[in-house]
Amino acid sequence: MNSQDLQSNATLKDVAAAAGVSLATVDRVINGRPGVSDKTTRKVNDAIERLNFHPLAAAAELARSRPCRFAVLLPRGDNRFMADIADNIRAQAAWFRARRIAVEIIETNVFDADTLAAELAALTGRFEGAAVVALDHPRIRAAIDDLVESGMAVVTLVSDVPSSRRAHYVGIDNIAAGRTAGSLIGRFLGGRSGRVGVVTGSAALRDHAERLFGFGQVIAEEHPGLSLLPPVEGRDDPQQNRALVARLLADAPDLVALYNTGEGAAGIGAALADAGAARRILCVGHELTPDSRRLLLDGTFAALVVQDPGHEARSMARVLRALVSGRPILPAQEQIRVEVILRDNLP
Incomplete structure (x- = not known):
């Protein structure tokens, strides 16, 4: 930590401003008093969470x-x-x-x-x-x-x-996250058949392994026309992912979708652009970063499954x-x- 990181603690006034309510309303929510709607209570609690507000906690x-x-x-x-x-x-x-x-x-x-x-x-x-x-x-x-x-x-x-x-x-529940990605790919493809490539960081990282497990469950259970290729490991490195996806595209001409369980989205986007396959191959990945945002905006990725x-x-x-x-x-x-x-x- 350095001196630039230091900032004053949030106050009741800050919470009220963030939630768009009065100080009296914030006081009622914090102290559990009646007279506040569920919607307003949620807004106040969300503001408390965002600001890390803890009344009198420091003292x-x-x-x-x-x-x-x-x-x-x-x-x-x-x-x-x-x-x-x-x-x-x-x-x-x-x-x-x-x-x-x-x-x-x-x-x-x-x-x-x-x-x-x-x-x-x-x-x-x-x-x-x-x-x-x-x-x-x-x-x-x-x-x-x-x-x-x-x-x-x-x-x-x-x-x-x-x-x-x-x-x-x-x-997060990473099996649920992987199942979500599988459902998105299956539904976006709308019944098309073909092979699906998977780029993962490492099967030894449990979040990646669980996402892959959940993804495979949904594809096998609900989308029999799709077959999963063996996952390739790029250690979340864009350059490694670029090379791996280029090889997938060359080896699997019937590739219809790609699932990225982790980071390194820029490398996947670059490989698809190199092959003229951007927006032709359906892509779903994880986490909102500057690279994945750009790829979502230009249509290279169809969706991102994210956590805060x-x-x-x-x-x-x-x-x-x-x-x-x-x-x-x-x-x-x-x-x-x-x-x-x-x-x-x-x-």
């Missing part, structure tokens, strides 16, 4: 807690979605500072089990809590378990390791603080939604 926290440190392990590289999560974490500097929490973002190679396990081991004794975008691998499970055994609160972020002793997973990086960053912070301080986690507040973005509803 109460300072009175009863000691300083603590959180580590957040994110993929190194050009993954714009992960960069958005990092940016949203930095934007919470005032929230962390008011609660005497120091946060260190550590970028590493999450695709390599040895590298990631070594980074996790190095956290021991330095932090009270950690969030990690985790590879689902025996060494990573063991490293997480060792951290928990040492007394650290550990959560997984975006990609889970459910067989580990991690305390909580912050992210801001919600994930805020949820990660709340969950770690709750675990370290012994407070309850509110499941409804921490549920990350699966959303569909088309060119027509781009935010």
Whole structure:
């Protein structure tokens, strides 16, 4: 965190302005008083969530807690979605500072089990809590378990390791996200037959594997005219994805659709443009980034299945603080939604 990240805490007035209601209405919602419609209550609660507003939380926290440190392990590289999560974490500097929490973002190679396990081991004794975008691998499970055994609160972020002793997973239901992508491709194709290519970051990342599983379920159950090609792994790298898709196009002349389970959309778009296949091959991918936005706008991608990086960053912070301080986690507040973005509803 640097001084540019520091900002004042949100106030009741800020919440009222964001929700478009009066201060009195915000006060009634916060204190559970009657006389506010469900629609207005939702608007106020949404504003509270966006602004990370916690009335009197800072003073109460300072009175009863000691300083603590959180580590957040994110993929190194050009993954714009992960960069958005990092940016949203930095934007919470005032929230962390008011609660005497120091946060260190550590970028590493999450695709390599040895590298990631070594980074996790190095956290021991330095932090009270950690969030990690985790590879689902025996060494990573063991490293997480060792951290928990040492007394650290550990959560997984975006990609889970459910067989580990991690305390909580912050992210979407990735099987549902994959099924959503499968339904979109099947419906957009409108009964056409042919082969469907899949570009994935890594089958060892559980979010990608679960998306692929859900996607395959829907294609097999509901669209018998479509056959899935074996997935190709590009590690979310645009250049690798470009080469992989160029090979798919050359090897499968009956290719009708492409599904990208992760990042690197720019490479897929470039390969389709190189082959003159943009807008002829139906494409569905994940996450709204500058590259995927451009490809959605020009028609290369038909739809994106997305999650809110801001919600994930805020949820990660709340969950770690709750675990370290012994407070309850509110499941409804921490549920990350699966959303569909088309060119027509781009935010």
